[in-house]
Amino acid sequence: MSTDLIWRRRIGDLALRLGAVAVFFGLWWFVTDRGVWSEIVVPKPSSVWERFIQSVTVHDDVRGLSGYFLWEHLWASAWRLIRGVGWAIVIGIPLGLLLATSRPVRVVLEPVISFIRSLPPLAYFSLLIIWFGIEDASKVWLLFLAALAPIALSVISGVEGVRTDWVEAARSLGASRLQVVGHTLLPAILPELFTGLRLSIGFAFSTIVAAETVDGIPGIGGLAWSTKKFLQTDVAIMCVLVIGVCAVGIDLLIRTLERRLVPWKGRV
Amino acid sequence: MSTDLIWRRRIGDLALRLGAVAVFFGLWWFVTDRGVWSEIVVPKPSSVWERFIQSVTVHDDVRGLSGYFLWEHLWASAWRLIRGVGWAIVIGIPLGLLLATSRPVRVVLEPVISFIRSLPPLAYFSLLIIWFGIEDASKVWLLFLAALAPIALSVISGVEGVRTDWVEAARSLGASRLQVVGHTLLPAILPELFTGLRLSIGFAFSTIVAAETVDGIPGIGGLAWSTKKFLQTDVAIMCVLVIGVCAVGIDLLIRTLERRLVPWKGRV
Amino acid sequence: MSAPGLAGLTPSAPTASRLVLTGVEQRFRAKDGSTTHALGPLDLDVVDGSFLAVVGPSGCGKSTLLRLVAGFAQPTAGSVEVGGRVVDGPSPDRGVVFQQPNLYPWLSVAENVAFGLKMRHVPRAERRAIVAEHLELVGLADVASRRPYELSGGMQQRVQLARVLANRPSVVLMDEPFAALDAITRERLQDELLRIWRTHRTTVVFITHSVDEAVYLGTRVLVMSPRPGTIVADEPVTFSTSDQAGDAVRDDPAFIEQRRRISAHLRPARNQNPQNPQKESA
Amino acid sequence: MSAPGLAGLTPSAPTASRLVLTGVEQRFRAKDGSTTHALGPLDLDVVDGSFLAVVGPSGCGKSTLLRLVAGFAQPTAGSVEVGGRVVDGPSPDRGVVFQQPNLYPWLSVAENVAFGLKMRHVPRAERRAIVAEHLELVGLADVASRRPYELSGGMQQRVQLARVLANRPSVVLMDEPFAALDAITRERLQDELLRIWRTHRTTVVFITHSVDEAVYLGTRVLVMSPRPGTIVADEPVTFSTSDQAGDAVRDDPAFIEQRRRISAHLRPARNQNPQNPQKESA
Amino acid sequence: DGDGNGDGKKIPLTIAYQNIPNGDLVVKNSGWLEKALPGYEIEWKLFDSGGSVNEAFAGGSIDIGLAGSSPVSRGLSAPIAYKVPWIHDVIGSAEALAVQDGITSITDLVGKKVAVPFASTAHYSLLAALETAGVDPTTVDIIDAEPDAIAAAWSQGSIDAAYVWNPVLAQLVSEGATILTDSADVAASGKTTYDLAVVSTKFATDHPEAVQEWVAQQSRAVELYRSDPDTWAKAVGAELSLDPVEVLDQAAGLIFLTAEEQAGPEYLGGGLGTNLVATASFNLEAKSIDAVLDKDAYLSAVYPDAVDAVAKG
């Protein structure tokens, strides 16, 4: 495909997406203007915009919202997310590989993992607090637990789907069991791993409010949670939009990375 | 493999798992007996067991807990889960296929999906309540939204990984585009679909408390939530255990189903 | 035994299977930006009912050519026409036997063979008859209910063959279909293929590495140069249209002579192979 | 040109590559509970440095046999020993060229060939030399940096061959390695293989459908019966150990006679084929 | 009369309740309302906080609900169209500021970590207590935490103080916390907090008789508390899965008022309206709302008709 065509396609994509965003805002404006629903639940785009402006400025002697600028909230949450997802990757990939390659480990640990991943964070968060304190550690743990399962599970599923002759070839070329894992299984499951990673990050994002219900300021989820309790729905919606936009951005990034790192997907 | 061997292996697995469960309860009993943590946060196995007995009996003229027997709570939640995950399957698979096979649709809808799946339920639940009322509909919607993404995403990823020559063969054997989707893509992505389904159900389980924070009785998540606020941690832990055990059971079931339906996994 | 496939199925496009390639070229773009000139420029006109055998060195673009005719890819330059219509995608009129086995693991062997018939809504009873017939044709009636991954490589290729023939396409494109077969099975399938072709006079494009096979089966043999594949020889052949077969043909001095000539066409081509300059002196 | 692979690499097990199969049988259990008797019972004793060529009808258990020797599967009955040790898993001493190409798509062609060397910690410079040598051997030096899925089927098989030979195993197991190659490339690679084998005297098990190839390359040719595969003929051959090659051998009347004899062994075997009872009368 | 509209179709009445040991749970558990209002299809919905009750009202899903005075004043500022026909309880020692050893006065809280469920009555009381003591709230590290998280954080030792209600409060005390001040003290300085009933303006206008009947049953529960606390506690305990003794312990920190008492000038007769205005302006100062409405909006939100009628009847 010519570079020209690639660029034309990219611009087309962008136009389509911007169009979709415009439609979304148009609809939002329309229903709130009509007063279909109470402003407390569905605030106007304009009030959300005002909140956004407030959140990045000093107004009435107040810095941003709840004492922090938007980017401070965002960074606090992002740093928690990075650690949570980071640990999930660091632990989840070896764990998944171990589970997929060792039967006794799988028999015991797979149910444990499906147990843990089904537990509602809201119900066990206080356990994390008593173990890891009310500070960031418990939040990072919660995000880690949310992010772990998709990664571990996709590794397991990926390994199960790896062509046996790839593994056999590696073994008979002199790869040790460990080398098979590192040099054959790991690259072979990259497509699944990327899906797992995307799901994992999405889960972590959607858990950010639950993680920040306790001592969550600064934090974009904590801000959403506390302002929602105060019926400042416009702030909460702004936070939700910010969370969503960040998540979409990261997702597109991962997709691009995937296309670069797994060019053979669907071609073998 | 002989039937004999299969049975011996199954019994071995069971023994390993029961052993793991015994270790878990042993440890739990040990730490609570030592009083390592406050009983309010980590109750004794015995109090949880008593709560369990209460939950299935009439005691002091009270039926079960919060006016319902355990199975009534469980069924209320299960029915919500079934509908949520059911819709997620019914919508998610065609949606994923559509996204994977139509570029313009994907360009617009894929970001929308990654947007939605990253949103924290706690932050947008009130929107669902205002749209769908306080009854089950809003809860089912929440569970549906939680369960949708893993299914849709694994379908997309699966389709991207399908061998092109399978599709080409189908086309040149006379399959229409729709037939390719139904007779080639769908069976070809079964392995990914099962992973997506497992993640999806797990995620729905872990959202059950968030879904039942409002008007959640009867409901196992609602029970956990309301009693936890009252520091009846033993009830909450019992609920969490019940949720976890159900989730593990369903997961094992799906695994078995997967092994039956996708015997070719890793062999092509 | 009646000719297989006669049971009910009429060819999807009984006539008009003439194949015309005009200035066809194929280039591939690698990730690093470099371009591989895989094929062409190629001009070719294959009349209805021909049996075109294609031989050429490994990597010269034979599969690429087949994929263009099948409609799996669009040429970088030039056009491909089948039956007067420009090829812009796959069609059941053009059946393809792929170089690698690509059966569906979720279907049994019989279901794999029935796939095209089912897609085209052939009634169940008829379908079953056609499948049985074609499984016998390739000698695999006894493994009808097995899954492809339980078959040997050669068996899988035979199932693929049955799957395509059962569909009775008006053009059959075959990419080294018999490469994984032993001599006996191979000769038997060659004869069966010939019989089917003689009965239905479908156009066949047949890629092979065996010059013997090409001369035995083809009405026309195309010899391709190393990559980028162009035509270095294009010879008409008559043995397949004679009413002889088997060793009667293979021992025919005319056959041996033509085989020798075509092999000779391949040999110099080989020496021009740009991939192995060091071999030229050898 | 020096013999490929000489650059530094010593065979992983210089001697002791004798192959002993005792009462080997292989049965497969299908999902539906039925059992396929794929192979055996088979007794075989192959001395060090033999070139064992195996021919037999499609689906007779040749690949199954190879997989047992490779250690990818355990026999249902009997035992497989290589160099006096019971085979209980794959080992780099036994290099395997698979019937289907199975290169790693995340590695370039050169990296695929280097795979085994890297796993065995051969220093980078040495590795590079060996890889270059073997890519030249199979005529693919110019596609070293490409990805496998950008190669033709025959090219992929050649890369697989280079990958195994570069690793210099003491036993080489090859499953129809040249089936996807044109005659010229095939003959050239046959001669190269012979040269390597003559230099290193590794034990080779070579599955092929070409009796010509079997007689040309083997020191011993095994003819197998249809499934369940057993030995119907076991003939010593001497052409590969003579110092002749190419047409000098192929035109040798002794060669032609042996080829004819072995083909004859295959023919009756063919007629007993239980898979095609209806063909017996044909 | 409460017989509905006579055509056999029952009028829906959706009630949002919370798990607070007061008369509402007695009414629910004993089924009094269902008997008193046979023409109504009554549904009880459990809510976890005044905040979510407010949201449900905004969404129009609720007719009668329970929320603290702080969330109610915020709801009125929003504005949500509801009125206050009843005071479930006046919060006394049930909500209190529990502190770790070494903190002996409110001024000691400066620089300390104090946990409180944001947007609740306790949050309001904490801020009020700080103001009364002349402590700038920004100098205190006030963090948001739900009661059970407070309990966990306390045992883990990561907070210095918490303003919270029972049973967490009792738990903190049993783990060595001392009570520095409670909502009764805060009330004495004029910042009383309540658990209030709210009824949507529409429902109150359409079915005043139902509201009156509802109030009558609530008043009956208060009377039961005074005459037969054990029966009262048993009903509440059944709802909360709690021991009746414990229920009575917890209820001791709340003040329950009969319809007659509520009709007086201190409460629905006038005092409550003033309190709501004050709460709203306090919330504005604390920046937890953006603007206060006209005084009348709060004063007119008090709906004394039902208690008046019940008190007279």
Ligand SMILES: Nc1ncnc2c1ncn2[C@@H]1O[C@H](COP(=O)(O)OP(=O)(O)OP(=O)(O)O)[C@@H](O)[C@H]1O
């Ligand atoms: N995994 C399996 N499950 C069941 N049956 C199998 C399996 N693998 C092989 N078989 C059966 O074993 C027999 C021998 O297979 P094998 O692959 O060894 O044949 P082959 O001699 O290599 O044939 P070809 O020349 O076609 O490659 C076949 O009949 C095949 O159907």
Ligand SMILES: Nc1ncnc2c1ncn2[C@@H]1O[C@H](COP(=O)(O)OP(=O)(O)OP(=O)(O)O)[C@@H](O)[C@H]1O
């Ligand atoms: N997707 C691709 N990307 C880049 N190059 C490709 C691609 N497909 C094929 N090629 C190149 O095009 C050339 C022709 O390939 P093709 O598969 O047509 O060869 P062939 O004649 O069928 O060879 P063989 O007999 O080995 O199957 C080869 O050099 C190959 O490397």
Ligand SMILES: NCCS(=O)(=O)O
């Ligand atoms: N007692 C607190 C109740 S509420 O303020 O959350 O409604």
Ligand SMILES: [Mg+2]
């Ligand atoms: Mg090819």
Ligand SMILES: [Mg+2]
């Ligand atoms: Mg084989």
